[in-house]
Amino acid sequence: MNTDRTFSDDDLTAFLDGEAGKTLADDIENALATDPKLTTRLENLTVPLDSLRHAFDAQLASAPPVPNLFATNQIALPQTIVGRKGFWPGLGVGLVAGVTGAASLLNAVQPTQKSDGWLDVVANYQMLYVPETLDPPRRSTPGGNDRTQGYAADLASLSDVIGTNIEDLYRVNGLTFHRAQLLGFRGKPLIQVAYSLPDGTPIAICIVPSDTAEKSPRAQVLQGMAASDWTTGSHGVLVIGGEDQGIVNDIAQTVMPLI
Secondary structure (H helix, E strand, C coil): CCHHHHCCHHHHHHHHCCCCCHHHHHHHHHHHCCCHHHHHHHHHCCCCHHHHHHHHHCCHHHCCCCCCCCCCCCCCCCCCCCCHHHCCCCCCHHHHHHHHHHHHHHHHCCCCCCCCHHHHHHHHHHCCCCHHHCCCCCCCCCCCCCCHHHHHHHHHHHHHHHCCCCHHHHCCCCCEEEEEEEEEECCEEEEEEEEECCCCCEEEEEEEECCCCCEEEEEEEECCEEEEEEECCCEEEEEECCCCHHHHHHHHHHHHHHC
16 A cells, blocks of 8 residues: 555644544554554654754743733733634734744644644643743732633633633632633644642643544643643643642543533
């Protein structure tokens, strides 16, 4: 079987990103067992992260914190955004400028594993976080009676973008909510909700659209951090941060009914 003619680069990239349909993924996995040329092609479609990581290390000391896109007096997302494939054109110019830096980082770093590419990219972004990266928790606005009102408004706007209701993610037991922001991966929206544990350890919950079949939470270690990921049938979800796998697993079980 000549895999060079059977699978296009787009097919193999979808496989690396964990976005290939079941039939395509099965065909590629079966071919990998007998065709070393296909393995070589897959390896050529990945970019080693070590050199990129060394380049980032030199800049960590002066790196600014990730901006809070939804802080008071900053531009908010519109309540209605165009469909997922065209979500970038529907955003205001100010918001696009605000997310360019973070989105560029996510798109520049490529996966090294043979599946679930977006998980590796997010892990490489999350590994840059330190407790000081996160802003102090949002306080209620003057005259406000409910400090959670602003949280829900931020998450309601992002719910429209990601295509699923995430408004309840501001109140995850055991976590302090800091912010939610819109990033992007390969032309798709990627929502990151940032929290901290009581000891200050950064934790993130990330969500992307995905047509991968529904899967239960899977515990793993990504870039030295405890992680748990699952798919709902319409979205992929990742909880990541710290080194305590038990804590991350508990957070995943708490978050599953909220998405």
